[in-house]
Amino acid sequence: MSAAKPAAAPPRDESARERYEAVIGLEVHAQLKTESKIFCSCSTRFGAPPNTQVCPVCLGLPGVLPVLNERAVQFAVMTGLAVGAKIRGRSVFARKNYFYPDLPKGYQISQYDRPLCEGGEVEVLVDGERRRIGLVRIHLEEDAGKSLHPEGREGVATTRVDLNRAGVPLIEIVSQPDIRSGAEAVHYLTKLRQILVYLDVCDGNMEEGSLRCDANVSVRPRGARELGTKTEIKNVNSFRYVEKAIQFEISRQIGVVEGGGRVRQETLLWDSAKNVAEPMRSKEEAHDYRYFPEPDLLPLDLEPRWIESLREHLPELPDALRARLVGAHAIPEYDAEVLTETRALATYYEETAARSGQPKLASNWIMTEVNAIRNKTGQAIEEFPIRADRLGAMIGMIASGAISGKIAKQLFELMLTDPAAPDELVRKHGLAPIEDEEALRALAREVIAANAGPAAEFRAGKEKTFAFLVGQAMKQSRGRAHPEKLQDALRAVLKEER
Numbered sequence: 366m367s368a369a370k371p372a373a374a375p376p377r378d379e380s381a382r383e384r385y386e387a388v389i390g391l392e393v394h395a396q397l398k399t400e401s402k403i404f405c406s407c408s409t410r411f412g413a414p415p416n417t418q419v420c421p422v423c424l425g426l427p428g429v430l431p432v433l434n435e436r437a438v439q440f441a442v443m444t445g446l447a448v449g450a451k452i453r454g455r456s457v458f459a460r461k462n463y464f465y466p467d468l469p470k471g472y473q474i475s476q477y478d479r480p481l482c483e484g485g486e487v488e489v490l491v492d493g494e495r496r497r498i499g500l501v502r503i504h505l506e507e508d509a510g511k512s513l514h515p516e517g518r519e520g521v522a523t524t525r526v527d528l529n530r531a532g533v534p535l536i537e538i539v540s541q542p543d544i545r546s547g548a549e550a551v552h553y554l555t556k557l558r559q560i561l562v563y564l565d566v567c568d569g570n571m572e573e574g575s576l577r578c579d580a581n582v583s584v585r586p587r588g589a590r591e592l593g594t595k596t597e598i599k600n601v602n603s604f605r606y607v608e609k610a611i612q613f614e615i616s617r618q619i620g621v622v623e624g625g626g627r628v629r630q631e632t633l634l635w636d637s638a639k640n641v642a643e644p645m646r647s648k649e650e651a652h653d654y655r656y657f658p659e660p661d662l663l664p665l666d667l668e669p670r671w672i673e674s675l676r677e678h679l680p681e682l683p684d685a686l687r688a689r690l691v692g693a694h695a696i697p698e699y700d701a702e703v704l705t706e707t708r709a710l711a712t713y714y715e716e717t718a719a720r721s722g723q724p725k726l727a728s729n730w731i732m733t734e735v736n737a738i739r740n741k742t743g744q745a746i747e748e749f750p751i752r753a754d755r756l757g758a759m760i761g762m763i764a765s766g767a768i769s770g771k772i773a774k775q776l777f778e779l780m781l782t783d784p785a786a787p788d789e790l791v792r793k794h795g796l797a798p799i800e801d802e803e804a805l806r807a808l809a810r811e812v813i814a815a816n817a818g819p820a821a822e823f824r825a826g827k828e829k830t831f832a833f834l835v836g837q838a839m840k841q842s843r844g845r846a847h848p849e850k851l852q853d854a855l856r857a858v859l860k861e862e863r
């Protein structure tokens with residue numbers, strides 16, 4: 366087998382996979398949610414017509430000087446604090462030199478040997494087990510523009526460049542090679558995205574490129590300490606593709622090694638249409654970026670007091686919120702994990718629990734009924750038609766016995782389209798349980814008359830037919846009859862008519 370072919374078939378032999386361990390590190394670029402760019406006052410709004418949000422600074426015209434956006438620094442420091450990283454009192458911007466059409470200056474302003482944040486970790490829950498993924502660093506940098514390749518006149522390929530994105534602030538979050546599978550990478554990314562969104566420093570929108578991921582992948586025989594040669598998969602822009610691309614690359618590398626070949630260090634691009642990772646350029650030919658300190662910017666010196674005040678004002682983060690929900694409402698860890706998906710969902714849960722006085726029942730309804738509909742419609746909880754106070758009121762009615770669990774499901778359906786209060790809907794649609802003894806006896810007589818055969822069998826001693834009669838009566842009442850009282854009424858009528 367050739368060592369260079371990246372698209373080699375994955376090994377058929379599943380036991381081969383067992384003999385190897387994958388070592389994966391991720392580099393995540395997150396776009397910071399600032400109004401303006403990192404070194405000029407141009408807008409960062411997504412979706413504007415090409416090249417309408419540019420100025421001499423982000424176009425890289427000669428003679429201009431960058432001015433650092435304080436908000437971008439604040440957001441980067443907040444992220445570092447949230448993951449327990451060390452914040453450098455002095456960090457330094459550096460020029461990363463390379464030529465590309467979407468980079469008008471011919472260099473990117475980034476950070477190199479003295480990044481803003483170092484260390485830290487992200488805790489993830491994988492198959493019920495908590496794992497810590499270490500971080501190497503978080504640094505600030507500017508984004509490049511975007512090359513587009515629209516088809517021109519008479520089908521001729523063209524290349525155009527949109528520089529609206531040039532100079533948009535990014536943080537690059539580099540993990541330790543602590544990740545062992547594609548699935549684990551997805552857990553890590555999900556958690557990282559959750560932290561960024563809770564901090565409100567990034568919108569987490571992968572489709573719009575606010576979060577992009579490169580993966581470094583290598584394999585080694587299980588138990589070995591030495592690292593294998595790694596390849597880098599560039600710019601994978603959805604969680605699903607991250608998992609697929611990593612699994613593909615692990616299988617490919619095992620195939621190469623098992624076939625007696627050697628993995629070549631190279632950069633790959635994930636092709637989501639073909640489900641393969643193909644080489645972009647060989648690392649040997651990769652540019653030497655000739656990093657040097659950015660002469661147009663002073664070193665970034667941060668006041669310890671400023672950092673501390675940011676630390677004090679950090680919002681509640683997912684792990685803390687999860688622990689608080691478990692403690693305050695005595696719900697299982699799993700429930701808390703689901704309910705803290707977003708801060709808004711957690712708030713919705715807490716309001717529902719408070720209104721109903723039923724924390725576990727509230728959690729069950731949100732995790733099953735509410736989330737089932739949201740998964741279908743793609744709605745954020747903020748857009749869900751049943752607000753927390755109405756859901757809480759409905760759950761309160763179940764708990765007090767005002768409605769049965771079965772009726773609650775019907776009521777829930779009605780509440781999706783009718784904004785009325787749940788008790789009003791119960792009245793309007795006649796959903797209240799039938800508890801009146803006379804009404805239940807009348808129902809029982811009706812059902813016994815319609816099922817003379819089974820009724821006679823019951824009277825002859827066949828106790829089993831009773832369940833059948835109960836079922837028929839319940840059906841007749843459209844699930845509204847009070848179960849125990851219905852049984853009492855049926856027995857009474859069967860006896861009196863004997």
Ligand SMILES: [Zn+2]
Pocket residue numbers: 402405406407418419420421422423424532
């Ligand atoms: Zn600009």
